[in-house]
Amino acid sequence: MDVTYRPIGVIHSPFKDLEDMPIQPAGEASAPGSIEIFPDFVAGLKDLEGFSHVILLYHFHRVRSFKLTVTPFMDSQSRGVFATRAPTRPNPIGLSVVKLTRIEGNQLYVENLDILDGTPLLDLKPYVPEFDRQPQARIGWLEQVKDKVRTAKSDDRFR
Template sequence: MDIIYRPIGIIRSPFKTLSDMPVQPVSDASANGFVEIDPQYQEGLRDVEGFSHLILIYHFHRAQPSKLSVLPFLDTSPRGVFSTRAPSRPNPIGLSIVGLREINKNRLSVTQLDILDETPLIDIKPYVPEFDAHPEAYGGWFERSRGAARKKLSDDRFE
């Protein structure tokens, strides 16, 4: 079975290289930016302004070929790719939760970006606290690195 996705827009951020990009949206280095939706999809943005946050689903367009074991940014031990958020995946799909500042036609102004400039956008979903927030959740091996993502920047290990 072939699965084909086409971008619905592009993400504009100040991060031109991996070396200055944060590894998660919660980072102190995350930034404001824009999401430009192709005009043919603009109608799909109706009612989005009522949400404070959005889930961006995008293509890791500069990721290395897939690896099943990776050395993640927040650990020193190799981990199975499905226990990480590394971009070198069988399907190089990323997701980030960003804050929504405003919408002007087909351009969304967002906060807390951790995404490279010119990243192809696959989809947008609203962040719904009742569905998406799980205070009782446990973060596996990430628990030992709690808070470290706020200070960690990317590097070239996945490019």
């Protein structure tokens, strides 16, 4: 089976290099940015302005290989890649929830970006707390380090 995706747009952010970026949108270093939606997909933005947050699905375009075990940010222990948010995945697809501040034509203006400039956008969906939030969720090994995310930044481990 072969799966192929066509980007619907490109993400623009102040982050030009993989090092020293926020590792999650909740980080203090996350930034405002914009998303350019390609002309063929602009009609799909109809009614999106009523949502305060959107889920971005994107391609980690600078990842060249994958590893099934990684040492994630905020940890010194090797973990299975599927128990982490590491970008070096068999299918390098990223997910971020960002605040949507406005839409002007084919441009979405967002806050809380943790994404490299020029990243291809595969899809976006409205974030709906009643659908997406899981109050009883367990977070495994991250329970012990979750408070570090606000100040954690990336390094070169996933180049």
